[in-house]
Amino acid sequence: MTDATPIQQTARPHDRLADALADDMAAVGRLISTRMASEHAPRIPEVTAHLVGAGGKRVRPLLTVAAARLCGYEGDDHIKLAATVEFIHTATLLHDDVVDESAQRRGRPTANLLWDNQSSVLVGDYLFARSFQLMVECGSLRILDILSGAAATIAEGEVLQLTAARNLATTEETYLKVVRGKTAALFQAACESGAVIAGASEDHVSALAEFGDAMGISFQIMDDWLDYGGAGDAIGKDLGDDFREGKLTLPVIRALTRSNSEERVFWRDALERGRADDLDRARAILERHGTLEETRAEALIWRDRAKAALHRLPASDLRDMLGDLADYVVVRAL
């Protein structure tokens, strides 16, 4: 568990950021609870409660609030934007559930599956709609453009991931589009919209947009690394999930280009034909071609780009905390 020490050392930045912005984040929490409620359909808060409850780290709204304050914002529309970003994130989680639940159907009662699917899809739609209502209240067409564009990129990335799964011909270019869609697009929009609502200069807006994009990419690349290189219990997810789901992530895409015919047969059986029953063999092949180490290095490159973007902003405690957060996400998943 070589990650143990750095995890301990870097666990603080996220919490320090949350402490520094505690009042704003409390307001975000209150707004989320208010807007989640539905007089017509009481089931909605039931379904979303466990998702938007205190459990979540709320990294995305934290980015929005931090970006706005970092740019000297004194108003309170950034609270609405932060709630918007969290609603979009929660809606995508709910819709991912449908896919996951479908996959895990075996042995589960149909009614239950059916119910979950219905609730997940429809409540997710409700949160999407509520998020757009919140954006509209902010009255900034530019922010509406940023966030509706991010929503489209997210959906596109998810569909792309669907079509790329089990396809050994997936390129690094496609992988990067998927990564942007599933993670970086919302990180970027969260930061960018915070800067825009603050009326920041174009250079500061683009600096925060680049920061969100690069940090989101480094975070997702590390998440994909952890699926093969991490220690299951430490990351709160099973190792090899991506492997079993036939997802073509960076370590695999690179290893495939260097695999011999025997190894290619293994990948085809495991990823294309779904016979992913030998994770150790997969990890051994990745190790042999050194692609786990390369993947980690790639995440660090994006981490460095994120921090470089931050240096185009005036020095401040919040800026330093965002830099520490960028260091933190490449050590373990948020």
Place this chain on the structure above:
Amino acid sequence: MTDATPIQQTARPHDRLADALADDMAAVGRLISTRMASEHAPRIPEVTAHLVGAGGKRVRPLLTVAAARLCGYEGDDHIKLAATVEFIHTATLLHDDVVDESAQRRGRPTANLLWDNQSSVLVGDYLFARSFQLMVECGSLRILDILSGAAATIAEGEVLQLTAARNLATTEETYLKVVRGKTAALFQAACESGAVIAGASEDHVSALAEFGDAMGISFQIMDDWLDYGGAGDAIGKDLGDDFREGKLTLPVIRALTRSNSEERVFWRDALERGRADDLDRARAILERHGTLEETRAEALIWRDRAKAALHRLPASDLRDMLGDLADYVVVRAL
């Protein structure tokens, strides 16, 4: 088939409207095709092609275009709004598929089901996002407010329908909320946004909003009537779908209040416990309490409200065609 003659007589208004607005609707069709495309995820147009293809009657975009022109609009942003409305409608259809496919899973290959669910959910999300991008391009915060509000009402109504299903205590008030969510809200937003983009007077905007709401309600009430009172082959759907799915629609809600204990046992078994194997018995009970006739009368009341709202608008061919359309939708489902 007592409906045959009126159907023939009234089949024209919708086509006449489409003919009168042929150029606009052709532009809507082109914009839908363009914006549906995704350079990153080619699967998206594949999935949506059969839904947004020439097959659909495109009633909702037709309402938007008609409302705008009726109010003397000379610009072309109404084309974007019409495409927006059709995208929202298509997205809800895709998400309804998830529910339906889950219900029909018996005998279908899991992979197929899984794939359909994933594609339906994610491509629906993509269309939602694209629809908001189109709205934003129109640059009207008021229209964004109207359409994002409609999207929330739609999702709320769907969730409400979910919780009301198989619940014999469902009231007419709840039923009306479901009807507004699943149908009237988008009809209303389609008409209202067309009037707003045209810069119409507040009275004309609210007249068209009321027209869309009332016509949508009369349309949905007739659709619910048809499920028990129609002739399956004529409406292109199986009779008794709502009955088998345990949906509490107006004819059933009213019959329940008048049912004797023996009939209540029948409804409980059929709707609550899902033993809906005797549609003839259900229809006989509805006939006995006269609620099919009452439901039809209720649809006509809403049809009259729709036409009354139209009379607050200046006389024109388009206005008359919308009035004929209101007559048409209570004769059969669109």
